[in-house]
Amino acid sequence: xxxxxxxxxxxxxxxxxxxxxxxxxxxxxxxxxxxxxxxxxxxxxxxxxxxxxxxxxxxxxxxxxxxxxxxxxxxxxxxxxxxxxxxxxxxxxxxxxxxxxxxxxxxxxxxxxxxxxxxxxxxxxxxxxxxxxxxxxxxxxxx
Amino acid sequence: xxxxxxxxxxxxxxxxxxxxxxxxxxxxxxxxxxxxxxxxxxxxxxxxxxxxxxxxxxxxxxxxxxxxxxxxxxxxxxxxxxxxxxxxxxxxxxxxxxxxxxxxxxxxxxxxxxxxxxxxxxxxxxxxxxxxxxxxxxxxxxxxxxxxxxxxxxxxxxxxxxxxxxxxxxxxxxxxxxxxxxxxxxxxxxxxxxxxxxxxxxxxxxxxxxxxxxxxxxxxxxxxxxxxxxxxxxxxxxxxxxxxxxxxxxxxxxxxxxxxxxxxxxxxxxxxxxxxxxxxxxxxxxxxxxxxxxxxxxxxxxxxxxxxxxxxxxxxxxxxxxxxxxxxxxxxxxxxxxxxxxxxxxxxxxxxxxxxxxxxxxxxxxxxxxxxxxxxxxxxxxxxxxxxxxxxxxxxxxxxxxxxxxxxxxxxxxxxxxxxxxxxxxxxxxxxxxxxxxxxxxxxxxxxxxxxxxxxxxxxxxxxxxxxxxxxxxxxxxxxxxxxx
Numbered sequence: 001x002x003x004x005x006x007x008x009x010x011x012x013x014x015x016x017x018x019x020x021x022x023x024x025x026x027x028x029x030x031x032x033x034x035x036x037x038x039x040x041x042x043x044x045x046x047x048x049x050x051x052x053x054x055x056x057x058x059x060x061x062x063x064x065x066x067x068x069x070x071x072x073x074x075x076x077x078x079x080x081x082x083x084x085x086x087x088x089x090x091x092x093x094x095x096x097x098x099x100x101x102x103x104x105x106x107x108x109x110x111x112x113x114x115x116x117x118x119x120x121x122x123x124x125x126x127x128x129x130x131x132x133x134x135x136x137x138x139x140x141x142x143x
Numbered sequence: 144x145x146x147x148x149x150x151x152x153x154x155x156x157x158x159x160x161x162x163x164x165x166x167x168x169x170x171x172x173x174x175x176x177x178x179x180x181x182x183x184x185x186x187x188x189x190x191x192x193x194x195x196x197x198x199x200x201x202x203x204x205x206x207x208x209x210x211x212x213x214x215x216x217x218x219x220x221x222x223x224x225x226x227x228x229x230x231x232x233x234x235x236x237x238x239x240x241x242x243x244x245x246x247x248x249x250x251x252x253x254x255x256x257x258x259x260x261x262x263x264x265x266x267x268x269x270x271x272x273x274x275x276x277x278x279x280x281x282x283x284x285x286x287x288x289x290x291x292x293x294x295x296x297x298x299x300x301x302x303x304x305x306x307x308x309x310x311x312x313x314x315x316x317x318x319x320x321x322x323x324x325x326x327x328x329x330x331x332x333x334x335x336x337x338x339x340x341x342x343x344x345x346x347x348x349x350x351x352x353x354x355x356x357x358x359x360x361x362x363x364x365x366x367x368x369x370x371x372x373x374x375x376x377x378x379x380x381x382x383x384x385x386x387x388x389x390x391x392x393x394x395x396x397x398x399x400x401x402x403x404x405x406x407x408x409x410x411x412x413x414x415x416x417x418x419x420x421x422x423x424x425x426x427x428x429x430x431x432x433x434x435x436x437x438x439x440x441x442x443x444x445x446x447x448x449x450x451x452x453x454x455x456x457x458x459x460x461x462x463x464x465x466x467x468x469x470x471x472x473x474x475x476x477x478x479x480x481x482x483x484x485x486x487x488x489x490x491x492x493x494x495x496x497x498x499x500x501x502x503x504x505x506x507x508x509x510x511x512x513x514x515x516x517x518x519x520x521x522x523x524x525x526x527x528x529x530x531x532x533x534x535x536x537x538x539x540x541x542x543x544x545x546x547x548x549x550x551x552x553x554x555x556x557x558x559x560x561x562x563x564x565x566x567x568x569x570x571x572x573x574x575x576x577x578x579x580x581x582x583x584x585x586x587x588x589x590x591x592x593x594x595x596x597x598x599x600x601x602x603x604x605x606x607x608x609x610x611x612x613x614x615x616x617x618x619x620x621x622x623x624x625x626x627x628x
Contacts, residue, residue, distance in 0.1 A: 104167055111174040 062114055066106075073102055155208030155216040158195050158224060159264060165191025166257035173250020181249040185239045188253040192232045192260075199224050203618075207625065212332065214268040218625035222618060223267035223400040226477055230392045231260040233484045233600070236593045237491050238385035245293075252292065255285035256389060263393055267400035272321045272331040272358075272409070275401045279317065279365065282397055283310045286390060290382035302381025309364070309374035317361025323354030333408040346414050355410060355417070362405070365398035366454045369427040376435075379447035384494065387443060388487030391450045392480040399457055399476060403469055406461065407627040413464060421462050422554060429455030429561040436568050442490055442501045445568060446483065449527060452565060453479055459558050460542045463549035466623055471541035473619035478526065478534035478608050485601030486523040489516055492594050506572060508581025513588070517576045519598045526605045528569035529562050534608030541616065 041048060080087070080095050087094075109115060153160075168191070169184045176183060199221050207217040234256055242252050262281030269275040287310065291303025325331050327350035328339045339345055346352075360371065367375040379387045406413065432452030439445035457475060460468040490501055493509075493516065510517040526535035539562060546555045590598075608615060 101167065104171060108170055108174060 059117065066109065066114075069102065069105070073099070152208050152210045155210045155214065158198055158216075159214075159261065161195045161198065162191060162228075162257060162261050162264065165195075166254050166261065169250055169257065170254040173254070176250075178246065178249070182239060182243055184250050184253050185235050185242070188235050188257055189232055191257070192228050192235070196225060196228045196232075199228070204621075209270060213271050213274050214265070215270045215626070216268055218622040219403075219627075220264075220268040220400075222473055222622035223396065224264050226396050226480060227260050227263040227267070227393060230389065230396065230480050230484065231256055233480075233488075233597055234385060234389040234393070236597045237388060237484065237488045239593045240591045241383070241385055241491060241494075247294075248292070252289070255289050259285040259289070259389070259393065263397035263400070266397045267404070269401060269404055270333055272324065272333065272336075272405075275405065276314070276317060276321060278397070279401070280314065282394065283314070286310075286386070286394065289386045290378060290390070292383050292386060298381035299383060300381075302378045305374055305381075306378040309378075313361050313364030313371075315361075316357050316364065320354050320357030320359075320361055323350050323357060325354075327351045327354055333404065336409040337411060340410065341412075343414065358405065359421075362398060362402050363424065366395060366402065366457070367428075367451050368424050368454055368458060369431040369451065370424075372428070372431070372451050375451060376444055376447045379450070380441060380444045384443065384487060384491050387447075388484050388491075391446065391487070392483045395450060395454060395457075396476045396480060399472055402461065403472065404626075406464070407469065407623075411627070418462060418464075421458065422551070425455055425458035425462050425554065426557055427455075428452070428458055429558055433561045433564045436565065439568070440502050440504075442503060442506070442572070445503075446486060449565065449569075450483070452561065453527075455561070456539060456542055456558060459546050459551070459554055462554065463546040463551055465545055465549050466620075466627055467548060468542070468545035469623045469627060470616070470619040471538070471545045473622060474541055474608075474612070474616055475538035477615055477619075478538040478605065481601045481604045481608070482523045482526040482533075482535060485519060485598060485605070486527070488594050488597040488601065489520045489523070492516060492588055492590055503572065503575055504582065506575050507579040508576070510577035512581050515595075515598070516588075516590070519602045520576065521573045522602050522605055524569040524572050526609070528566045530566070532606065532609040534605040534612070537609055537612040537616075541612075 076098065077095070080091065084091060165188060169188055172187060173181065173184055202216075203218060203221050207215065209215055235253060238252070238256075242249050259282050262278045262283070262285070265274055265278030265281060267278075269278060287303055287307045290306050291299050293299035321331060324336060327345070327348050328336050330336060330339070340351065364371040364374075379391060382390065410417075429452055432448050432450075432455055436445050436448035436452065439448060453475075457472050460472045460475075462468075493501060493505065506520075509520070522533060526533035529535045529539040531537075539558075543555045543558060546558070
């Protein structure tokens with residue numbers, strides 16, 4: 001059974017050999033005359049500003065989370081769409097329920113200001129103050 | 144193969160769907176209410192919980208329903224569902240005022256409590272190990288968020304992070320165990336596992352040994368049995384007090400419901416060589432919980448350790464492994480929910496301006512300052528210590544008598560000794576309340592109606608369960624019979 005995969009293994013071996021061999025050969029036989037521009041990450045275009053390891057906004061994380069959720073929704077929708085006719089109305093309503101829950105989530109994020117890029121502190125809906133001083137917070141029974 | 148709606152048991156799913164709808168309703172309504180009116184979300188949540196409870200009470204004694212071979216709705220799960228819904232309702236009652244005063248994210252609070260309750264219900268109804276896992280996650284993830292609900296508070300953040308990390312560990316153990324069992328048996332259905340393991344030879348398989356072992360470790364993490372209890376005191380102390388109350392009563396009941404499902408269906412009959420490890424775990428859990436609770440100054444931390452000790456008593460009944468033992472667990476969890484939620488209602492009512500965590504000394508003279516609070520706190524402490532005429536006494540009585548019947552006299556003697564040790568730290572609270580002078584600057588708090596209702600319900604229930612336990616006990620016995628003859 002595994003024999004069927006032998007050509008693939010051979011192909012991988014050949015590819016590795018070719019790639020590794022080329023690199024080895026070029027480093028052995030190729031000329032090596034470095035100068036400042038040549039050592040830049042990109043030889044053309046804008047000159048890089050600062051280091052690549054910078055702090056960036058936590059909002060990217062929220063966007064990434066939302067992306068994953070809807071990405072997975074699509075993954076579920078694909079097989080459903082393929083056998084949509086066989087599933088009939090039952091399948092339609094089942095998927096409707098699934099999508100509805102996600103839409104509710106999206107409505108929640110939207111309304112709470114999770115999609116706002118410019119105003120970092122303000123929730124869209126209300127005047128919820130997020131930075132209550134500790135003295136005021138204590139005594140609510142939460143602590 | 145065609146799938147149609149008629150194959151699904153919608154009636155069986157009704158309680159789950161209703162609670163889901165309630166949770167989503169609170170989430171959605173939160174978006175359109177101004178902050179001042181968000182108390183209504185609590186009422187919406189309570190209404191949803193009460194309707195679901197009514198549905199379950201109505202269905203009690205009905206036939207067993209199986210939804211897609213994944214969820215079982217029998218009397219056992221109905222009993223647990225009622226307990227969970229009750230815990231959630233009391234939690235909402237005790238937290239209304241705190242959440243309102245706290246002011247931020249009111250809607251999320253109730254939504255998360257409701258979703259966690261849904262997870263508990265799934266655990267109690269699980270017919271498949273995958274559902275046990277799914278329910279556990281649906282329970283744990285909202286709790287990770289809830290325990291870190293005070294975002295500006297370091298302790299709350301610490302609590303959430305510790306809970307998340309160790310909870311993830313526990314889930315990994317559980318999943319790994321499920322994977323091994325699946326490898327050995329070829330199914331994750333509890334009934335198929337039982338059919339395969341039934342004839343003793345299958346237990347010799349090292350995969351089964353590993354699988355069952357890891358599964359038990361995962362569940363032991365969740366019930367916080369020693370030596371898997373390390374996370375509990377810090378998490379329970381750091382979390383917001385109403386959330387601690389919810390976790391202490393709710394997660395314990397949910398974890399035991401799943402434990403009983405797994406033990407009663409998949410691993411039944413358990414080979415005798417698996418008993419000694421459980422015996423030792425029960426012993427350690429009782430011992431460590433009670434002895435560690437002796438030295439605590441913070442009431443929350445003391446109750447956290449006491450919850451470990453109570454898990455130990457419940458494990459004694461698991462070791463007994465009889466139908467009577469299982470019934471006693473169900474009975475005890477009801478009492479346990481009431482006494483803990485009651486005690487936490489008192490703690491919440493007494494929470495004072497600028498105090499980190501309520502210490503024992505802040506209860507000094509409470510008997511003179513606030514007789515109602517002090518009396519109900521005394522009832523809860525007597526019940527936790529297991530003294531008559533409270534429900535705690537009857538609960539321990541049922542557990543210990545079941546264990547004696549199953550010939551575990553040694554373990555029962557140890558349990559009684561541990562229980563005696565616990566009398567010290569529970570009654571110390573009563574002593575401080577009634578025999579010490581009030582300190583300067585301790586005002587008598589004004590009780591909100593919700594707290595008063597909770598206190599009344601909890602006190603009445605504990606006294607009722609202590610004086611007339613037969614009704615609930617019969618229900619517990621019938622519930623266990625419904626899935627385990």
